Amino acid sequence: MKNNSSLAYNVCLIIGDALAITVAFTIAYILRVTLNHQPLSADVGSHSYITILISLLPFWILIFGLLGLYNARVYEKRFSELGRLLIGTFIGILFVISYSYITNTVIFPARLVTAYGFGLAFVLVFLFRTIARSLRRELFGFGIGINNVLLVGDTKATQRLIDALENTPVSGYRVLGVVGGIKHELKKDRPYQQYKSFAAAVGHLKDRQLNMIVQTELYADSAGNDEILTYAQENHVAYRFVPGNGELFVGNIAVDLFHAVPVIAVHQTPLIGWGQVVKRVADLTLASLFLIITSPIMLLVALAIKLSDGGPVFFRQVRLSRYDTKVRIFKFRSHRRKYSGQSPEQAFAKMDRPDLLKQYRANGDWLAADPRATAIGRFIRRTSIDELPQLFNVIRGDLSLVGPRAILASELEQSAQKNQILSVKSGLTGLAQISGVRDLNFAERRKLDLYYVQNWSFWSDMVILVKTFRVVLFHKGTRG
Numbered sequence: 001m002k003n004n005s006s007l008a009y010n011v012c013l014i015i016g017d018a019l020a021i022t023v024a025f026t027i028a029y030i031l032r033v034t035l036n037h038q039p040l041s042a043d044v045g046s047h048s049y050i051t052i053l054i055s056l057l058p059f060w061i062l063i064f065g066l067l068g069l070y071n072a073r074v075y076e077k078r079f080s081e082l083g084r085l086l087i088g089t090f091i092g093i094l095f096v097i098s099y100s101y102i103t104n105t106v107i108f109p110a111r112l113v114t115a116y117g118f119g120l121a122f123v124l125v126f127l128f129r130t131i132a133r134s135l136r137r138e139l140f141g142f143g144i145g146i147n148n149v150l151l152v153g154d155t156k157a158t159q160r161l162i163d164a165l166e167n168t169p170v171s172g173y174r175v176l177g178v179v180g181g182i183k184h185e186l187k188k189d190r191p192y193q194q195y196k197s198f199a200a201a202v203g204h205l206k207d208r209q210l211n212m213i214v215q216t217e218l219y220a221d222s223a224g225n226d227e228i229l230t231y232a233q234e235n236h237v238a239y240r241f242v243p244g245n246g247e248l249f250v251g252n253i254a255v256d257l258f259h260a261v262p263v264i265a266v267h268q269t270p271l272i273g274w275g276q277v278v279k280r281v282a283d284l285t286l287a288s289l290f291l292i293i294t295s296p297i298m299l300l301v302a303l304a305i306k307l308s309d310g311g312p313v314f315f316r317q318v319r320l321s322r323y324d325t326k327v328r329i330f331k332f333r334s335h336r337r338k339y340s341g342q343s344p345e346q347a348f349a350k351m352d353r354p355d356l357l358k359q360y361r362a363n364g365d366w367l368a369a370d371p372r373a374t375a376i377g378r379f380i381r382r383t384s385i386d387e388l389p390q391l392f393n394v395i396r397g398d399l400s401l402v403g404p405r406a407i408l409a410s411e412l413e414q415s416a417q418k419n420q421i422l423s424v425k426s427g428l429t430g431l432a433q434i435s436g437v438r439d440l441n442f443a444e445r446r447k448l449d450l451y452y453v454q455n456w457s458f459w460s461d462m463v464i465l466v467k468t469f470r471v472v473l474f475h476k477g478t479r480g
Helices: 005-034 046-066 078-103 111-141 156-165 198-204 222-234 274-309 344-350 354-362 375-382 390-396 442-454 458-474
Strands: 147-152 173-179 193-195 212-215 238-241 252-258 261-267 314-320 326-332 400-402 427-429
Touching: 005 046, 005 111, 046 078, 078 111, 078 458, 147 156, 147 198, 156 173, 173 198, 193 198, 198 222, 212 222, 222 238, 274 326, 274 375, 274 390, 274 400, 274 458, 326 390, 344 354, 390 427, 400 458, 427 458
Parallel strands: 147 173, 147 212, 173 193, 212 238, 400 427
Antiparallel strands: 252 261, 314 326
């Protein structure tokens, strides 16, 4: 009962990627050699050029594979796929150039062929994958390549899966039935049935091709669990189960032997081992680069703040980072001198405006025209320039470029998941910042922080950084 549609799609992607790269370098050759009559750096015939490139294509496809471009988890993550395609195309070009140097073989008749090939390969592969994704969804609409699923269990996870998979032309999955009690009644317009037992379900669905069983709760009776697993194995049906404690099985999970006993190791976050090393190297490299680029802006802002009211340029405050570590962060001072360093309660009490304090808290700790802020302060907060001095904190190792927001100890006490959030370094930016901080309350921002901690990846960090630039440039979600 296996469904080979995913395998077929992968094969199509491999063939399509190879053809797109070949077409790209063929066009590159034509543009520079055939249509451009300027002198060439080497005389490379078209037949030799194409033959060498085709012989190197398997290695290029292998690079794509190592980057996860043939992994089902990447198919619907367009931004992640785009980034991996760019990196994969760049590494592929470097591989071809390295091969040419090591073997002393001239491949490219001119340097422009390399540049054209790189750009065209990236564009054509991306276009092909976009078309392939659209065609796949069209086939889903005709019922081709659909995976039929049986859900076993009556939990909240069952309902979440039902809702996630119900749009079959998009998800590629069709729920045939749900095995569970009578805790909830299924909607009449849903195209599946509810069964009281697993035996009843497979007996009724024996004429339908079943591709996957997802068990959302394990039975106290092990015989019931064995029945489901045995059926899946004997009928070659994919089997998945949802752990009873969903909060436990998040972050990084590894299966290992502990004194000859198989165990599952659960870490609070995937950001362990080499992940920490890679993240720290990226922090040092990118923070240093950003510091050099933004230093003229920081100097001008510092002068403007100093000349405006003669007060200190920087605002310093102790906040929490990884493992409850207290760090002193730096920001450009945006508040008037007499209110700087005071809590909102103290500042609004000092100006005798309890109404503003109430409005400030009700609005997610934000006011459109905060009377504490200077004119320069409102500008640097609206453009997020006030955060730039925290690049020094990143270089020092107090913070990371991306992570949960560094907040006060008194604020974080409000979160039930405090310890999980503080299992990684706090960040200069994060999911909350790119999700529109004006529209999120404290609890929602902490949920995003927790999601980041439990699902960290280097790719997600890069995506968040790129989206942060977009938010800053277009002032989406930044605070005035």
